[in-house]
Amino acid sequence: MNNRLVAFLVGIVIGAAALYFFLPGPGAPITAATVNTTGPAAKPAGPTAAAGSTLATVRARGYLQCGVSQGLPGFSNPNDKGEWSGIDVDFCKAVAAAVFGDATKVKYRPLSAKDRFTALQSGEIDLLSRNTTWSMSRDTSLGFDFAGVIYYDGQGFLVKKSTGITSAAQLDGATICTQTGTTTELNMADYFRGQGMTYKVLAFEKNEESLSAYDEGRCDAYTTDASGLHAQKLILKTPDEHLVLPEIISKEPLGPLMRQGDAQWADIVRWTLFALINAEDLGVTQGNVELMRTSQSPDIRRLLGAEGAYGEAIGLKAEWAADVIRAVGNYGEIYNRTVGPDTPLGIPRGLNALWKNGGLMYAPPIR
């Protein structure tokens, strides 16, 4: 075979490959949204929204873009099956279920604490569900709207059981490990001054460093948000010998947020959260949702779309909340599955229990 012939053949092969390469695809690509489904995705149906609205954009795109953390135990973390899990992730799924009736139509964008707000502002994501504290400055000057509170967190303390300390009031004179440049230092200063106690602080640049300093016995207590304390306790040398103190010294209400100025989208996200809490309140679970649809209770019938047209008011179908609960369960189920007492994190419900059980979880009624 001479060289020209080889060149000719190779040319044909490359040409054919290039042709194939630039051919359009057969249909919907696999995104996080469609991994678990088989076959091409069905075109989203439902009432059309005004052009330029987030709902219309999300529908046209075919999936929800949800900003999550890059790995925060129990809130948003990839598991060893290659799936995202956690409270914040389940909320993304819930919103996807409300919009599409299909909780798999989500694409997760793992974001660092620094670029989470930029990603939301620039429209890279439709919803930020990344353990973000609801504060006035974020709600107002940053141009965001918070949907509500999905987890009441707050700063707490971790101590060794052997010290005999069982309450933060006994921490007078203690050395406390923490991270530099965060609000934890300020909160601690306020708390100790208010209690008239003294303390020494040992601050480190990174969380891991301060935790290992505590583990090595360089300080008497370690402080960060309570949810973080439960997660980080697990990686100490002997987790059972440490105790999270019951006192919470700061308010860190964590919630999902979206861009300001799209009232319809804000309503969808907000009422998805309320639907989850109302479902627990009314005893609707993932397991009994079909049965509950035939319930005689007007509250339950309105929640599940058997009565009234509450879904249409936010641009969704009547059964939107039933889809949400079918997909992820009610708030209590999500909590117990991700961070609750039966998980390795084992965080008691505490403030996150329903209002009627002594917690703060309370949602306005659907009526």
Add this chain to the structure above:
Amino acid sequence: MQSVKWLRKNLFSDVWNSALTLFALWVIYISVPPLLDWAIFKAVWEGNGNTCREITSGACWPFVKANLGQFIYGRYPESELWRVNLTFVLGVAGLIPMLMPSAPAKKWNLIYLVVAYPLIAIVLLAGDRPGLVGVDTSLWGGLLVTLVVAVTGIVVSLPLGILLALGRRSDMPAIRMLSIAFIEFWRGVPLVTVLFMASVMLPLFLPEGVSFDNLLRCLIGVALFSSAYMAEVVRGGLQAIPRGQYEAARAVGMSYWQTMGLIILPQALRHVIPGIVNTFIGLFKDTTLVLIVGIFDLLGQVRAQLSDPNWAVPEGATTGYVFAALVFWVFCFGMSRYSVFMERRLNTDHRN
């Protein structure tokens, strides 16, 4: 007797030497046994997160075992993994004969690696062509992303770097100025900034609704960034070629491209093999920076998997990082040894 002689001559020739030998032995004694204990003898080999919570004397290898799929492929759908594997195999099949100086048909091999293989790889990995389901890049992760970023950077940066280096030494002012501006711009900004701009800031400047893939943006950023570095390495080689070589080539009537392609570059590139490989290794390790824009490379994936509450165990982090370090070391050491082999073969250090 022979060995005693050797010992006396090499390890215990005088007081200072003996002290150093003893010191080295002591360092080995205190460091190696605990390391072996941790990694092998007292490590947990079977079980789950709870086992690793009970036994904390050594590494938690079940963590690596359970998450190995994520470490290699990220969240790539399981039914499509054969495509990633095929891409790996095709790449290795093209690379091995290319790296063996004795293998034939270097020209076709190069065309396959630089033109055909990238196209095949894109089609196989991303899909969305007739017969293949598309797999969104947000599902890619782990070693797959590390290799995609590194290989793209390497394949693009070498030719682009050579062109830029030639451009910077060109007699034509416009080309020279453009090359200098390009090189100095990309060398003047940190890679972190480039990635951050590409991923987070770019959508602010694009019209609404226009967006392109996050990983693609990173690949372009990394490729342009590394070509600027490559250009300077190659320029170093070009400057080492005596003027006589250029004049001799011109004297026999060679054109500019003939001079460069046949006379100058083959010599210049041989001089800078250590520099080129150095840039490649640096690039390979820099791929870990894509984590900051939310893409999980191998290291990022290890960190992410550590946040799974089921695997939040005392030795999990150390084990994961040791695993990632080993994988990186294997790749970087491989590149480094190959460069040594090529230097010997091409005899660039002029040991005659």
